[in-house]
Amino acid sequence: MSETIGFTIDGRPVRARPGQTILEAADAAGIYIPRLCAHRELHPFGACRVCTVKVNGRPQAACTMPAAEGMVVESNTPELTEHRRRLIEMLFVEGNHYCMFCEKSGNCELQALAYRFGITAPRYPYLFPNRDVDASHPDVLLDRNRCVLCARCVRASQQLDGKNVFQFVGRGANKTLWVNAERELADTNLDVRDRAVDVCPVGCILRKRQGYTIPIGRRRYDHEPIGSDIERAGAARGA
Amino acid sequence: MSSKPRIATCSLAGCFGCHMSILDIDERILQLIELVDFDKSPIDDLKHFTGRCAIGLVEGGCCNEENVHVLQEFRRHCDILVSVGECAICGGIPAMRNNIPLKECMDEAYRNGPTVYNPSGVLPNDTALPLVLDRVYPCHEVVKIDYHIQGCPPPADAIWQTLVALLNNRPVELPYEVLKYD
Structure with missing residues (x-):
């Protein structure tokens, strides 16, 4: 091999x-x-x-x-870049993404992709869906307004934490991130140190009392587009 | 009347933060008044359009019928219309009421809120008041918008570089660090 x-x-x-x-x-x-x-x-x-x-x-x-x-x-290619732009725009209009007060802003991968593609406004109408916020857990906030259904938390909980805290319910446009418990996040065995909390690309799963700790200008995507680390490593090897 | 291009600005359902950011171009505002004349705008307090404008800058989205009328008036008078800031582009903070029925919003604001004193329980209903829309609309869902300057508020550099590009008939290409959503 x-x-x-x-x-x-x-x-x-x-x-x-x-x-x-x-x-x-x-x-x-x-x-x-x-x-x-x-x-x-x-x-x-x-x-x-x-x-x-x-x-x-x-x-x-x-x-x-x-x-x-x-x-x-x-x-x-121009065709695939356009395809990706449209996917990002659709993700923005189908959730409630208020970057101006989101704790994840500046470190958010969805926002960073929009920056990388130079998106100034989505071409689709905003849907303003009704989504639930689950603040029941003492250390972790779950804000479904920002969920992009990437399933990172679902996978991380199973594959890295050995738990099964998150799952999807519903189909199609009604698909929603849910917790594997009788009622809410506090009823699960989620721990604030679980990898499932870290891997969220957006501000859907957040540690409480950690907001805005990194000042503007020092956040992950303030100066460099997402993917720069991969491209830089390639350039350093002369690829 | 001078032959300089004219700029109009307005604040719809916004907080005037974007206008503060326009002023935040600092001493470049002296260059700006060399380049342009201001028409209808809170900056010179002109209430009505005096002529055709090259560029209209719109802050804020549409939350009531007056916002819609002003926005349509801007569209009629401006060659290029620019949405400035998150509220104009996506509704912003005012759009947070879009998930709550209008009746509930009004009741909370004028009847049931913890600091409200309104024994008769009457909602504001004077004919002088613009009617509130069912939800807050981004400007580009009401009229055609030509450019969007992102940010809450947009950095002064984003506003300045966009204006300079548009006034010089160049494409608007903002550097990475100037495109920010927050």
């Missing part, structure tokens, strides 16, 4: 280990493919489709698609 797989992303040759996904191989090669639900420590899920690339001309989620010999992958 020491064989490596050779394929190309936007014409650049990339090597992957057998079993690696396109996204993992791209990261290792210093090529950033935008993503929201994918997380290094979690099994791929394919929820958000932001990482959609074209594999031999066919759209595929880069986070779930294993790399294969001779694949021709397109990622940074």
